[in-house]
Amino acid sequence: MKRLSLLLLGGLAIMAVAACGGKKPETTPAPAGPNADSIAQAEKERADSAARAQAEADRRAKEEAERRQRIADSLAAMGRSTDAVKTLLATLIHFDFDKSIIRGGDAAILDQKVSILQANPGLRIRISGHCDERGSDEYNLALGNRRATAAKQYLVSHGIDAGRIETASYGEERPLDPAHNEEAWAKNRRDETEILAGGDALKQP
């Protein structure tokens, strides 16, 4: 009796060792009842699938984010460009007292405006001439008009269509600096450039 039970125990132990070997039974899989192997397999597959899905989702999200970033970047770049161009375009040019001749240094500023207008064919601008307070109030309207016209003629002579540029004069009515000294007067003798149309998205020249 004792021997039998030892034998049985030994057999069981062998079986148990065999089972723990992890080898798939080659011929006769367990016909019934839950199979530990298949459960593990299923669970693994499920885990793998979830991971794949997660990875896929992550990848898509990343792609979406990247796409959005690209758009945002390009928009920002475009905005930076537009702002930069607007700043360039708005650069003032200045004049000597009672004169409407474009000064040498200011020709370079006008050259930039030429490039901007060439790079942005939809752009239309208005140039307004301004004066200091020393001259006569009404004469300064004529003088400011000459200053605006001088800048326009420069742009037109460099190939810009005259129809894209309006001129105006405010005489001494809109001083940038209200002080009564040469520094203020020099600031106030100027041409301003403003955008009338086509200024939403500007290309760098």
Add this chain to the structure above:
Amino acid sequence: MKTTRRLDGWTARRATLLAVLLAVYPSSRLVAQDTSAVDRGVRIGLTYRPGVRPGMVVLPGRGPVLDSVRAIVARDLDYSDRFELITLPGGDSLRASVVAPPSTPTTRGGGAAAAGGLNYPLYQALGADFAVTIAPTPGDSQVVTVHDVASGGVRREFRVRLPALTDPGFRMAVHRVSDRAIEAALGVGGMAATRVLFVMEGKVYAIDQDGADQRLVSSSDHSAMSPSWAADGRRFAYMEFWEGHGRLFIQDVASGKRTAAATSGQALDFTPAFSPDGKTLAFSRATEEGTDLYTVNIKDGCCLQRLTVGRFYDNLSPTYSPDGQRIAFVSTRAGLPQIYAMAADGTDQQLLAPFDYGATGSSNAPEWSPDGQSVAFHRDVGGTLQVFVLDVRTRAVRQLTSVGRNEDPTWAPDSRHMAFVSDRSGYRQLWIIDLETGRIRPLLQKSGARLPAWSPRLPETASSTP
């Protein structure tokens, strides 16, 4: 008081010189200068000469309304610079004893006491040549009597119906009484019933010539410049900035309604000027060809006519001669702006105010005097502006001001007073100068008032507004 102060500045030698000048040219138009200037060089000016001008006393009326009337009339007569205003010794206490009820006018030569009931010898002793009394009548009207004190009789008596003190037309009605009194005494037209338009902070205002009753007459979102009267005093024109363009408007004084002048609205139009017949508006138009003068028919907006063609120079600031035949204007054809004139149709253009090429400064803002004899303008003298007057017949140019910066002169209808902008007090404000006595007074003590335009004598219907 002012008289005393000014007289203090005069030496006996100069007073003698003046007396000689007056004796030699007793009837000629007196030549006055800005007497608040520091005397320098050989410039000769005249100043107050008590005793030269007729003495005038305005006698007190009865009641608060007539007190106001008397105060306004006395100031108007003083500001006319044609009289030496006499203050009654002892203030107004003499009134009761000297003012008798008005009587029917009698011709001069009657008994002193009988004519008008005034104690003529008393006023003669006070130095009065004329006296004005204003008395109520049983009705709602007043009787104004201008006494010729020197010859002891009533010069003229007229009845007026003054509006209530609170009526917006009250002051102008009283100013009109002043002008009638001046006309009765001296046979000349006054300038009491007038208003001066000006620009302050982009808006158009009007003010009585005595500095009272300032009112806003035109205000929009657009800043305005260059107001200018029609000769009938019923309309005025001005310019407004519209999106870089200059548009001209004509405003009716009585109704306050304004209409856009028949110009394109797409150019920079400025400095409007009515022709004396009120049918044509002349103006400056700035384009890319420069600034040139145009005219347009006001009524139908037709017939835009270009008067100047200055491709490489500017023409601006037109002003008609009172006969409507000529237009004086500014042109830069010789470099700096100077004063030219042409026929009203643009022909016969010629220099009007002589200048030394290369030496004389810019000249601007011409205005033809109502009597046709003079054109006032301002000229750059040593970096600041001074008011000048051109004698149209002799082409002689005379500098009128020398203290501070003085600009944009505009004539009173009497052609002897002028309003202008000056910073002599430290900031730019409006002043009035009498060319014959040289007396200067502030019209408006507010900084920033500029571009004045003095009205003609205002018609009755246009008096309530502006």
